Amino acid sequence: xxxxxxxxxxxxxxxxxxxxxxxxxxxxxxxxxxxxxxxxxxxxxxxxxxxxxxxxxxxxxxxxxxxxxxxxxxxxxxxxxxxxxxxxxxxxxxxxxxxxxxxxxxxxxxxxxxxxxxxxxxxxxxxxxxxxxxxxxxxxxxxxxxxxxxxxxxxxxxxxxxxxxxxxxxxxxxxxxxxxxxxxxxxxxxxxxxxxxxxxxxxxxxxxxxxxxxxxxxxxxxxxxxxxxxxxxxxxxxxxxxxxxxxxxxxxxxxxxxxxxxxxxxxxxxxxxxxxxxxxxxxxxxxxxxxxxxxxxxxxxxxxxxxxxxxxxxxxxxxxxxxxxxxxxxxxxxxxxxxxxxxxxxxxxxxxxxxxxxxxxxxxxxxxxxxxxxxxxxxxxxxxxxxxxxxx
Amino acid sequence: xxxxxxxxxxxxxxxxxxxxxxxxxxxxxxxxxxxxxxxxxxxxxxxxxxxxxxxxxxxxxxxxxxxxxxxxxxxxxxxxxxxxxxxxxxxxxxxxxxxxxxxxxxxxxxxxxxxxxxxxxxxxxxxxxxxxxxxxxxxxxxxxxxxxxxxxxxxxxxxxxxxxxxxxxxxxxxxxxxxxxxxxxxxxxxxxxxxxxxxxxxxxxxxxxxxxxxxxxxxxxxxxxxxxxxxxxxxxxxxxxxxxxxxxxxxxxxxxxxxxxxxxxxxxxxxxxxxxxxxxxxxxxxxxxxxxxxxxxxxxxxxxxxxxxxxxxxxxxxxxxxxxxxxxxxxxxxxxxxxxxxxxxxxxxxxxxxxxxxxxxxxxxxxxxxxxxxxxxxxxxxxxxxxxxxxx
Numbered sequence: 001x002x003x004x005x006x007x008x009x010x011x012x013x014x015x016x017x018x019x020x021x022x023x024x025x026x027x028x029x030x031x032x033x034x035x036x037x038x039x040x041x042x043x044x045x046x047x048x049x050x051x052x053x054x055x056x057x058x059x060x061x062x063x064x065x066x067x068x069x070x071x072x073x074x075x076x077x078x079x080x081x082x083x084x085x086x087x088x089x090x091x092x093x094x095x096x097x098x099x100x101x102x103x104x105x106x107x108x109x110x111x112x113x114x115x116x117x118x119x120x121x122x123x124x125x126x127x128x129x130x131x132x133x134x135x136x137x138x139x140x141x142x143x144x145x146x147x148x149x150x151x152x153x154x155x156x157x158x159x160x161x162x163x164x165x166x167x168x169x170x171x172x173x174x175x176x177x178x179x180x181x182x183x184x185x186x187x188x189x190x191x192x193x194x195x196x197x198x199x200x201x202x203x204x205x206x207x208x209x210x211x212x213x214x215x216x217x218x219x220x221x222x223x224x225x226x227x228x229x230x231x232x233x234x235x236x237x238x239x240x241x242x243x244x245x246x247x248x249x250x251x252x253x254x255x256x257x258x259x260x261x262x263x264x265x266x267x268x269x270x271x272x273x274x275x276x277x278x279x280x281x282x283x284x285x286x287x288x289x290x291x292x293x294x295x296x297x298x299x300x301x302x303x304x305x306x307x308x309x310x311x312x313x314x315x316x317x318x319x320x321x322x323x324x325x326x327x328x329x330x331x332x333x334x335x336x337x338x339x340x341x342x343x344x345x346x347x348x349x350x351x352x353x354x355x356x357x358x359x360x361x362x363x364x365x366x367x368x369x370x371x372x373x374x375x376x377x378x379x380x381x382x383x384x385x386x387x388x389x390x391x392x
Numbered sequence: 393x394x395x396x397x398x399x400x401x402x403x404x405x406x407x408x409x410x411x412x413x414x415x416x417x418x419x420x421x422x423x424x425x426x427x428x429x430x431x432x433x434x435x436x437x438x439x440x441x442x443x444x445x446x447x448x449x450x451x452x453x454x455x456x457x458x459x460x461x462x463x464x465x466x467x468x469x470x471x472x473x474x475x476x477x478x479x480x481x482x483x484x485x486x487x488x489x490x491x492x493x494x495x496x497x498x499x500x501x502x503x504x505x506x507x508x509x510x511x512x513x514x515x516x517x518x519x520x521x522x523x524x525x526x527x528x529x530x531x532x533x534x535x536x537x538x539x540x541x542x543x544x545x546x547x548x549x550x551x552x553x554x555x556x557x558x559x560x561x562x563x564x565x566x567x568x569x570x571x572x573x574x575x576x577x578x579x580x581x582x583x584x585x586x587x588x589x590x591x592x593x594x595x596x597x598x599x600x601x602x603x604x605x606x607x608x609x610x611x612x613x614x615x616x617x618x619x620x621x622x623x624x625x626x627x628x629x630x631x632x633x634x635x636x637x638x639x640x641x642x643x644x645x646x647x648x649x650x651x652x653x654x655x656x657x658x659x660x661x662x663x664x665x666x667x668x669x670x671x672x673x674x675x676x677x678x679x680x681x682x683x684x685x686x687x688x689x690x691x692x693x694x695x696x697x698x699x700x701x702x703x704x705x706x707x708x709x710x711x712x713x714x715x716x717x718x719x720x721x722x723x724x725x726x727x728x729x730x731x732x733x734x735x736x737x738x739x740x741x742x743x744x745x746x747x748x749x750x751x752x753x754x755x756x757x758x759x760x761x762x763x764x765x766x767x768x769x770x771x772x773x774x775x776x777x778x779x780x781x782x783x784x
Contacts, residue, residue, distance in 0.1 A: 037745055039746075042750060044727075045731065046727065066739065067735075067739040071715055083733070322463060323463055325467060335438065340475050341473075341475070343463070343467055343473065344467075344473055347430065348429075350458065350459070351458045353429055354746065355433065355435070355436060
C-alpha cells in the first residue's frame with residue numbers, strides 16, 4: 001500500500017487516526033499548510049517541524065514553472081530538494097491553470113496556457129500532470145481535474161464533471177504505468193544497493209509508491225456530485241477529494257454540498273476537502289468526517305497582518321495596538337505569543353519589517369495546528385465542541 | 393560603573409575579554425549585528441540568541457521616526473519592547489541625519505531635517521539625541537557627532553571636528569543630568585518595590601545607568617584625528633568610537649587612520665570602530681586592538697543573495713547553483729548549511745521567497761559571529777592568523 005488511513009476513533013461520521021505515508025505518519029483530521037514553491041513563506045523547515053506540521057502541500061503549477069520538474073527530479077524529488085522528510089501532497093495544477101482565465105484554452109486533450117511569469121506557452125494534460133507530479137515525488141498526488149467555476153449552469157456543470165471523470169481515468173492509467181519512476185524510490189534503491197542492503201527484509205521506502213487521489217466535481221448540484229463520486233470511485237483511488245468549492249459560492253451552499261458528497265465517499269479511505277478554510281470551517285468539517293484540508297488563509301492572512309486568536313480575528317496593523325503590552329493571544333502557547341507583545345508586532349508590521357511576516361505566519365499556523373489537535377481530542381473523547389468555535 | 397571592559401588576554405595591541413553591561417556580558421572583540429528598527433531583518437530573537445549574538449545595534453534615527461521614542465519608553469525601553477534581554481547599543485542618529493543631504497540643515501545648535509518617510513520636520517541636537525537615546529534605553533549610547541564627509545578639505549575637516557567636540561561636551565552634560573531617567577531603571581525599581589525587595593543587598597539593574605561613548609572625528613588627517621581623540625578624552629567617556637570612516641575613502645586610508653587613531657585611545661577602555669566591515673576587515677581590526685564593530689554588510693548583502701563562505705563570497709542567484717546539491721559552505725556548521733543545498737537556496741532567491749532572505753541572513757550572521765570567535769581564540773592563544781583570511 002502506498003498511503004492508507006488507519007482509523008482509531010470515530011464519533012458520528014467524524015473520525016481520527018493516522019494517515020500512513022512513505023514519509024511518516026500524519027495524525028488526522030489534518031490541516032496541511034501550503035508551501036507553494038517548496039517553502040511555507042517565511043518559515044524554515046525546523047520551525048514547521050516544531051509546530052507539529054506532518055504534511056505540507058506543494059503547488060504543481062508553480063513548481064512546474066520554478067524551479068521546474070527536471071531540477072526537482074534531479075535533486076531527488078521535492079522532499080530532498082527542500083530538506084523536508086515528512087509527508088507532502090501536490091495538487092494537480094488544475095486549479096491554478098483554470099485561474100489563468102485569459103491565458104488558457106481547454107480541450108478534451110488538456111489545457112494550453114501561458115505562464116503568469118513570462119507568458120511562455122505550456123500544456124498540461126492528465127498524462128503530463130501525472131508525469132510532473134511523479135517527478136516532484138510527493139507522497140500524495142492529485143488527478144488533473146477541471147475546477148468548475150461558480151456559477152455554472154446545469155449543462156456546463158455536467159460537461160465539466162464528465163471531462164474530470166474522463167481525465168481521472170487517463171490519470172490513473174498513466175500513473176499505474178509510471179508510478180515506479182518516483183525519484184525517491186530510485187534514489188533509495190541506489191543508496192541501498194551501494195550500502196549492500198538490497199536484501200534487507202524490512203520494507204523500505206523504495207518498495208513504496210505515491211498515492212493518486214481522485215477528485216469529485218459537479219458544481220453545486222447534489223445529484224451531479226453524487227454521480228461524480230460514484231464514477232470516480234468506479235475508477236478506483238486510494239483516497240478522494242472534494243474539489244471545486246470555495247470558489248465564490250455562499251458558505252451555506254459549500255457546507256450543503258460537502259455534507260451531501262461525504263455520504264457517497266468510502267468510509268475507510270481518506271477524504272480530502274480542498275481549499276478550506278477558516279478555523280471555524282476546518283473544525284466544523286473535521287467533525288463532519290473530512291480527514292484532510294488545505295488553505296492559504298492562515299499564511300496569506302498572516303502576511304497581511306490578519307491574525308487568528310482564541311478571542312477572534314485581530315488586525316495587527318491597527319493603531320490601537322501601538323502600545324498594547326499584552327500577548328497577541330494570551331491563551332496561546334506559541335513561540336510568538338510567549339515572547340512578543342502586540343505593540344512590537346504592530347510596530348514590525350507598520351514598519352514593513354520582514355520579521356512581521358515571519359512571526360505572524362508562525363502564530364497563525366500554530367493556531368490552525370492547535371485547532372486540529374483540539375478537534376482530534378474531541379473526536380477521540382466523544383465530546384461535543386461546546387466551547388470551541390472562536391468568536392468571529 | 394555602567395559599562396566596563398574586562399581584558400583577559402592581549403597580543404600586541406589586540407585584546408580579548410568581556411564588556412560588562414547592565415544586560416549581560418559581551419565577549420570582545422565583538423561584531424554587533426544591526427537591528428535598525430528593533431529587529432535584525434528577518435531573524436527572530438531566539439535565533440539571534442542561538443547564533444551567539446550578545447549585543448545588537450539599534451538606529452536612533454529610524455526608531456525616533458518609528459515607533460517613536462515615547463512608545464518605546466512607555467513599553468519599558470527597547471530591550472523590553474523587542475523582547476531582547478541582552479545588550480544593545482544605539483547610534484546617535486547623526487550618521488543617518490547627515491545622509492539626508494537634501495533634507496537637512498546643520499547649525500551649531502543641531503540639525504534640522506525632514507523624515508525620509510513623510511517629509512515631516514524634525515530637529516536633533518546633542519541634548520535631544522541624548523533624550524531620545526535615554527528613552528530608548530540601550531546599554532551603550534553614542535554622542536551626537538557630525539560625520540565628516542569624504543573628501544573634505546582641511547578647513548572643513550577641522551570645523552567639523554570642532555563641532556563634534558563641542559557637541560560631545562553638551563552630550564555629556566545632558567547625559568549626566570538625565571541618566572537616571574533610563575526606562576529600565578524605573579521599571580526595575582518599581583518591580584522591586586512591588587516585590588518588597590528594594591533593600592536587597594545585591595546590586596540590581598536599577599542601580600545602573602547607560603554608558604555614553606564619545607566619537608573621534610577628524611576626516612582623513614592623522615593629526616586632526618589625534619587632536620579629536622585628545623579633546624574627546626579630555627571631556628571623559630567610558631568608551632570611545634572611531635567615526636567618519638567607511639564613507640567612500642580608499643580602504644588603505646581607512647586602515648591608516650584607524651591604526652594611527654588607535655594609538656591615542658586609552659588602552660583600558662572599549663574602542664569601537666563604527667560601520668566596518670567585511671569579514672577580512674573585522675578580523676584585521678580586531679587583531680589591531682578594536683573591541684567593537686558594527687556593519688549592515690552581512691545582513692544587507694544576505695538580502696541581495698551575497699553570501700560569505702570559507703571559500704570566499706558567493707552570489708546565490710547564479711544559475712550555476714541551480715542543481716548544486718552541496719551545502720552553501722561545506723565548512724560551516726550553521727543551521728542553514730547543515731540542512732539546505734545551494735540548489736534550494738538558489739531556487740528560493742530566484743523565486744523571491746521570503747525564506748531566502750531569512751536563511752541567507754542567518755548564514756551570514758553565523759559567518760561573522762564565527763569569524764569573531766576565531767579571532768578571540770587566536771588572541772587568547774597568542775597565535776598568528778596564518779590560515780584565516782578568506783579568499784575574496
